[in-house]
Amino acid sequence: MQNKRLSLHLYPIRYKSMEQNELSLTIKQLRKEYGLTQEDLAFKSGVGLRFVREMEQGKTTLRMDKVNQVLLLFSLHLGPVPIVKETPKSPYKQ
Numbered sequence: 001m002q003n004k005r006l007s008l009h010l011y012p013i014r015y016k017s018m019e020q021n022e023l024s025l026t027i028k029q030l031r032k033e034y035g036l037t038q039e040d041l042a043f044k045s046g047v048g049l050r051f052v053r054e055m056e057q058g059k060t061t062l063r064m065d066k067v068n069q070v071l072l073l074f075s076l077h078l079g080p081v082p083i084v085k086e087t088p089k090s091p092y093k094q
Contacts, residue, residue: 020058023067023078028056030074045070 031041042049047066055062067078
C-alpha cells in the first residue's frame with residue numbers, strides 16, 4: 001500500500017489563542033476522526049506523548065521522521081513538494 005503525499009503549507013493560523021499551522025490542524029482532525037486520544041496516537045505511532053502535543057499545538061521545529069511516523073497511521077507522508085512559479089504577465093503583451 002502506497003502512502004499518499006501530503007502537501008501542506010505551514011503558515012500559522014490563529015486558533016484558540018495558540019499558533020497552529022495546517023499540519024497541526026490536520027493531525028488533530030485526523031486523530032479525532034479516528035477516535036484516538038493523544039495518548040493512543042502516541043502509542044500507536046511510536047512517538048512520545050509530548051511530541052504529539054507539541055505537534056498539535058503547532059510547534060515550528062519538529063523532526064520530519066517523527067512527523068512521518070505519525071502520518072503513516074493515516075497512510076500519509078510529509079515530503080518535499082515542488083513549487084510551481086508563475087511567470088508574471090507583461091502589461092504590454094496582448
